[in-house]
Amino acid sequence: MCLAIPLKLIEVNDDMGTFESGGIKRKVNLSLVENPKPGDFVVVHAGFAITIMDQEEGEKTLELIKDWPEQEELD
Amino acid sequence: MDSRLLREEKSVRTLLKDVERSLSRIGREIKLMEVCGTHTMTAFRSGLGNFLRKIGLRLISGPGCPVCITPNGIISAAVEFVTETPNVIVTTFGDMLKVPTNRGSLMKVVPDKGSTVKTIYSPEEVIDLAVKNPDKQIVFLAVGFETTIPTIGWVVEEALKKEYDNVSLLTCLRVVPPPLRAILSSGDVAIDGFIYPGHVSVILGTQPYEFIPKEFGIPGAITGFEPVDLLLGVISVLKQIESREPIVDIAYPRMVKREGNPLARQLIDRVFEVEDGEWRGFGIIPGSGLGLRGKKVDAVEKFSLNTSSSWENKNCRCGDVVKGAIEPPECPLFRKVCSPEKPMGPCMVSVEGSCLIHYKYGDVEWIA
Numbered sequence: 001m002c003l004a005i006p007l008k009l010i011e012v013n014d015d016m017g018t019f020e021s022g023g024i025k026r027k028v029n030l031s032l033v034e035n036p037k038p039g040d041f042v043v044v045h046a047g048f049a050i051t052i053m054d055q056e057e058g059e060k061t062l063e064l065i066k067d068w069p070e071q072e073e074l075d
Numbered sequence: 076m077d078s079r080l081l082r083e084e085k086s087v088r089t090l091l092k093d094v095e096r097s098l099s100r101i102g103r104e105i106k107l108m109e110v111c112g113t114h115t116m117t118a119f120r121s122g123l124g125n126f127l128r129k130i131g132l133r134l135i136s137g138p139g140c141p142v143c144i145t146p147n148g149i150i151s152a153a154v155e156f157v158t159e160t161p162n163v164i165v166t167t168f169g170d171m172l173k174v175p176t177n178r179g180s181l182m183k184v185v186p187d188k189g190s191t192v193k194t195i196y197s198p199e200e201v202i203d204l205a206v207k208n209p210d211k212q213i214v215f216l217a218v219g220f221e222t223t224i225p226t227i228g229w230v231v232e233e234a235l236k237k238e239y240d241n242v243s244l245l246t247c248l249r250v251v252p253p254p255l256r257a258i259l260s261s262g263d264v265a266i267d268g269f270i271y272p273g274h275v276s277v278i279l280g281t282q283p284y285e286f287i288p289k290e291f292g293i294p295g296a297i298t299g300f301e302p303v304d305l306l307l308g309v310i311s312v313l314k315q316i317e318s319r320e321p322i323v324d325i326a327y328p329r330m331v332k333r334e335g336n337p338l339a340r341q342l343i344d345r346v347f348e349v350e351d352g353e354w355r356g357f358g359i360i361p362g363s364g365l366g367l368r369g370k371k372v373d374a375v376e377k378f379s380l381n382t383s384s385s386w387e388n389k390n391c392r393c394g395d396v397v398k399g400a401i402e403p404p405e406c407p408l409f410r411k412v413c414s415p416e417k418p419m420g421p422c423m424v425s426v427e428g429s430c431l432i433h434y435k436y437g438d439v440e441w442i443a
Contacts, residue, residue: 048226
């Protein structure tokens with residue numbers, strides 16, 4: 001039930017946003033997030049955006065994985 | 076960001092080596108409770124759950140499936156209402172429809188004249204139903220944790236603001252931290268650390284879990300739902316075990332902020348008040364429930380609903396499964412008479428239920 005997925009906003013009209021998924025435009029309720037803007041990735045749960053993804057932190061996590069120190073094999 | 080990397084085999088393999096090394100330094104089996112059912116799903120569908128077990132790390136599922144922990148009395152009340160009241164619509168999330176009660180599930184029972192049961196994906200649809208069916212009473216069987224509760228709160232405020240007098244809610248809204256305290260206090264399950272739920276924590280932030288390292292000395296990390304996210308959470312907890320410095324870490328910083336989502340929490344506070352809550356398996360946990368402040372939208376008061384039924388399928392051990400006291404295969408019904416086609420209890424119904432996940436993915440192996 002707490003499944004939620006990041007989706008990219010393409011339009012914002014007050015508390016209503018639009019995102020595109022598989023070529024279909026769909027609505028998302030934005031009343032639970034502050035200052036959403038087109039281009040933001042929002043995490044959508046049960047039709048509501050519950051947070052805006054911090055893309056900078058996302059990139060940092062990816063860098064962390066890419067640069068993960070190689071470990072020697074276990075004995 | 077290119078999130079494919081979070082599922083890539085190479086990334087997973089690199090992180091698994093770290094897990095192995097850490098476990099060999101610790102030198103004993105480690106048990107971590109993943110509180111959220113969606114983490115259970117990530118672990119088993121990828122085969123990581125079985126792999127980690129082989130290298131000495133056991134993931135135990137916690138009480139993180141709202142459908143599973145909703146006591147039968149609530150669902151029975153909805154069944155009784157829709158079968159004995161004309162011109163009503165009982166509406167709820169998909170998984171709730173299949174939970175068995177002594178009179179059958181919401182999906183199978185025959186509603187009274189002019190009445191129906193409707194599945195919704197978003198609570199917003201409750202308002203649409205109210206507008207389109209002015210001559211019917213809409214009762215929203217609303218269950219969920221902190222992730223879902225603000226969306227349910229939105230419905231309440233909308234119904235009150237627009238004065239729809241045909242909307243009311245039968246709720247089982249529960250908050251995650253109190254049962255974690257109950258599990259740690261009972262001492263029934265030995266846990267070395269927690270993998271905290273990612274999307275519940277989007278709302279909560281870290282503060283509500285702080286008592287766990289402070290009072291119990293137990294480490295934990297909030298993380299997300301890709302295989303790499305799960306392993307980053309596991310690695311954080313293992314590091315805390317090694318350094319003996321337990322904290323509430325965030326291994327999911329792209330989504331979770333330390334302060335959580337204050338806007339959503341304010342909405343929760345406006346609409347609901349903290350009360351004691353009943354959980355399947357646990358019974359009453361103090362301060363673990365949220366009840367409606369406005370009694371006008373409270374279906375229990377409005378229709379004098381009886382939520383006291385304590386019926387359970389004989390031998391169903393869902394109550395022990397949600398506490399992490401037993402694993403699904405230990406239930407005498409598992410696979411023998413209980414299956415996704417004919418579930419005997421909610422843990423076999425919900426996509427986040429441990430029994431369903433074990434049934435479908437229990438044998439999946441990670442190829443390392």
